[in-house]
Amino acid sequence: MQAPSEDRELEAGVVPGRLRFSPSLLAGSPEGLAEVSASLVGAVGSALRARWPEGPLRAGTPADVLATATRALSEPGIPAEGMGTQAALSRLARVLVEQGLHLSHPRAVAHLQPPPLSVAVAADALASASNASLDTYDSGPAAIAVERWLIDGLTRLAGFGARADGVLTPGGSLSNLLGLLLARDAAALRRGVDARRQGVAALSGPVVLCSELAHFSVHRACAALGLGEEAVLPVPTDARRRMRPEALAELLRGLGPERTPLAIVATAGTTDFGSIDPLPQLAELAAEHGVWLHVDAAYGFGALFSERLAGRLAGLERADSVTVDLHKLGWQPAAASVLLVSDAKAFRALDRQVAYLNPSDDSAEGYDGLLGRSLQTTRRPDAVKIAATLLAYGRRGLGEMVDRCHELARYAQQRISTEPELELVAPAELTTVVFRYRVGADPVFEDELNGALRRRLLETGTALIGRTAVRLAGPGSPERVCLKFTLLNPTSTPEDLDGLVDAVLEAGRACSPRIERGAA
Structure with a gap:
């Protein structure tokens, strides 16, 4: 039996030597929100x-x-005693600022990783405080309503009809995986196969056709689905780095009865070049051969916000599924990915009836969540931050940001073209520009030089630029190291870009003699 003093302390919410448990301890209360x-x-x-x-x-x-x-966090290991809320947050804030990444800096242009909008960050904190989940009605009814509102708006923007649907995912790679899972099951259903129960072995030689420049997540998805990466058939691209419809048609015609085409994966905005496959022609071929058309628009979907650029995605409305990443051209904190489908029936492959989550009698009365649209069970309300952004800025406001970044990319392209030491490799389709530092030397030497100058910019903290590999002399030629600007900061200026190009030139000139000495 406990001592009377201990009883009184427990009644008061205090355990000897421990924290006081007050209402402000938990964010899901008025007192907790005030504390947040x-x-x-x-x-x-x-x-x-x-x-x-x-x-x-x-x-x-x-x-x-x-x-x-690491040293600034604490001594190694989890501390036995806490330092308190404010001290912990202050310490982490300093670590993240002083040793982290400043994405709002105009020279942070390496990846499709934008500085997030303030309204989205604030809304994300609200969503986290609610800790809602989208799997069941009683885990987050308001969050379900927000996601359904968002999906409706995005399907309309994509040009889909009334039967369309969608779901948020943890990222574009997972959206592509889910899209190909639905494509696989749709193909199996057409052949009278239950892919969920019989597996992919019941399908004869399943293949997925995509551009040779498609995102690597397509290969990963095929591996995860049990198809194997060898199931991916790459389709050659043209001079603008877009999938060639005639090459796709030839591949489709060459598939014998022992091969089952599960999906054609088009890309609307390749990671390096922003190139957009010819969607109308690919949609025609998909319809002709009865194949699912999935469009990986993780990067390019944001162009639909722009009146000037939206036409580049003509044909998207004919897709069966579309990947959307609004943590790219949407300025959202990651993750903010969506899979859209033209027909909600596609999600039937994910249907599950679970007694403790969505019993049939509850579902019949409307007490249902979104479990049957996702591979996840617990799923955080990422739609909240996106909804806040759309409500705050509208399509026009986001479109102006897209246009601004496109204009910056075109300016960078022009500036690069005027520099004798730089070679423009790929012009600005959306917001990326690919180029190479040249000294007229051996290409292998120039590969080393381009890699070295990028690392010099990183080590000095001067600039954060991207790197990729490109076949400059066409199919079969060696890949060469190239540099890349990914421009996603609408507050940057042409003067900022001039300074960035100057920094690249300075780094190249500084690195060249050192590499020459090393080669000698």
């Missing part, structure tokens, strides 16, 4: 007082930066 607000104000204040890097990231080698950040 106060804590964020304090953490933001600590971040503003921190030592911000002069460039997009802290100068130093990876080993030095990572070690400094």
Whole structure:
């Protein structure tokens, strides 16, 4: 039996030597939300007082930066006693600022990783405080309503009809996986096969056809679905790095009865070049051969916000499924990916009736969630931040941001074209520009030089630019190291880009003699 003093302390919400458990401890209460607000104000204040890097990231080698950040957290291991909410947030804020990445800096142009909008970050905090889940009605009814509103808006933007549907996923790779899973099951259904129960072995030689420049997640998806990466048939691209319809048609005609085409995967915005496959022609071929058309528009879907660029995605409305990443041309905190389908019946392959989640009598009375649209069970309300952005800015506001980034990419392209030391490799289709530092030397030497100048910019914290490999002399030629600007900051200016190009030139000139000495 406990001592009377211990009883009184427990009744008061205090355990000897432990924290006091007050209503403000939990964010899902009015007191907790107030505590979240106060804590964020304090953490933001600590971040503003921190030592911000002069460039997009802290100068130093990876080993030095990572070690400094680790030491700044705490001693090794989980501390036995906590330091309190405000101290913990302040410490993390300083670590993230002083040793992290400054995506809002105009020289942060490496990846399809935008600086997120303030309204989206604030809404994401609200969504996290609710801790709603989308699988069942009683896990988050308001969050379900928000996601359904968002899906309706995105399907309309895509040009889909009344039967369309969609679901949020943890990222574009998972959206592509889900799209190909639905394609596989649709193909199996046409052949009287239950792919869920019989597996892919019941299908004869399943294949997926995609551009040779398609995202690697297509191969990963085929591996995860048990098809194997060898099931991917790459289709050659043209001079603009778009899938060639005549090459696709030839591949489809060449498939014998022992091969089952599960899907054609078109790309609307390749990662490196922003190139968009000819969707109308690919849709015609998909319809002719009765094959599912999946469009990976993870990058390019955002062009639909722009009146100027939306026409480049003509034909998207004929797809069976579409991948959308709004943590790219949507300025959302990751993850904000969506899979859209033209017909909600496609999700039947995911139907599950689980006694503790969605019993049939509850579902019949409307107490149902979104379990049957996803491979996940617990699923956070990522739609909240996207909905806040769309409500705050509307299609026109986001379209202006897309147009601004496209204009910046075109300016960068023009500036690169005027520099004798730089070679423009791919012009701006959307918001990326690919180029190469040239000195008229051996291509292998230039490969080393381009890699070295990028690392120099990283180590000095001067700029964060992208890197890729491109066949400059056509099919079969060696891949060459190229550099890339991915412009997703609508607040950047042409003057910022001039400074960025100047920094690239300076780094190239600094690295060239060192590499020459090394080669000698």
